[in-house]
């Protein structure tokens with residue numbers, strides 16, 4: 523069962539979709555009825571965690587749910603200002619068995635949020651300077667999340683999910699260029715230049731602020747740490763950026779000339 527604000531447009535016959543809006547508390551009570559285990563996240567931009575994800579967890583607990591897998595963020599163990607920390611604390615005090623997945627930077631950010639710059643400008647336009655990240659493919663995260671929902675390793679666990687090595691966006695641009703077989707540049711824009719380009723786009727202000735904070739932290743080059751958890755949980759190496767670009771090559775096709 524998949525919960526979405528747009529269940530009518532869910533096109534995968536492998537699972538049914540139900541309506542859920544985390545800003546709509548009556549809908550949460552309805553959506554959580556009969557759910558025994560749930561994968562839960564906080565969509566950045568949806569509003570404060572205390573009014574969205576935590577009420578959803580309360581609804582799940584009240585509905586008799588026994589287990590939650592929560593998608594947290596790499597660094598939540600030390601960066602206590604991160605909103606996800608409040609959920610981790612709530613879970614620790616709750617009756618729910620749970621697995622917390624502290625995930626590194628998603629490779630899929632490059633095929634969603636930042637894809638437009640690759641396709642229209644042949645560049646990665648991210649204000650992360652030379653900072654390194656242990657990028658992770660969300661397909662690997664999904665595999666761990668499924669295992670933890672269906673056959674959990676422990677009643678309560680926290681794992682850090684990263685790729686097998688760290689990479690900065692200069693190196694990422696080289697990987698893109700090699701796999702796509704045309705040059706993709708990384709110009710390391712300033713935070714100001716990034717904000718200026720993004721303000722011309724239809725983007726939620728909270729998401730823009732979140733990206734600016736995230737990339738300002740990456741510029742400090744303290745996020746590039748690798749965790750062994752993903753490899754241990756999956757019994758294989760995590761996917762690499764080159765695998766991700768190859769598998770999504772069609773999405774990165776250059777825009778046709780105007």
Ligand SMILES: NC(=O)c1ccc[n+]([C@@H]2O[C@H](COP(=O)([O-])OP(=O)(O)OC[C@H]3O[C@@H](n4cnc5c(N)ncnc54)[C@H](OP(=O)(O)O)[C@@H]3O)[C@@H](O)[C@H]2O)c1
Nearest residue numbers: 526527542543544545563564565566594595625626627628
């Ligand atoms: N992006 C990263 O690199 C990264 C890395 C580590 C951790 N994280 C964390 O992972 C979480 C998800 O990140 P993301 O970038 O995937 O977020 P996202 O794209 O903004 O949101 C994920 C999903 O949340 C659903 N959603 C949005 N508003 C909703 C609402 N009001 N009610 C119910 N569902 C709603 C949307 O599905 P529908 O449209 O179908 O409703 C959307 O597809 C965040 O907490 C983020 O901090 C992200």
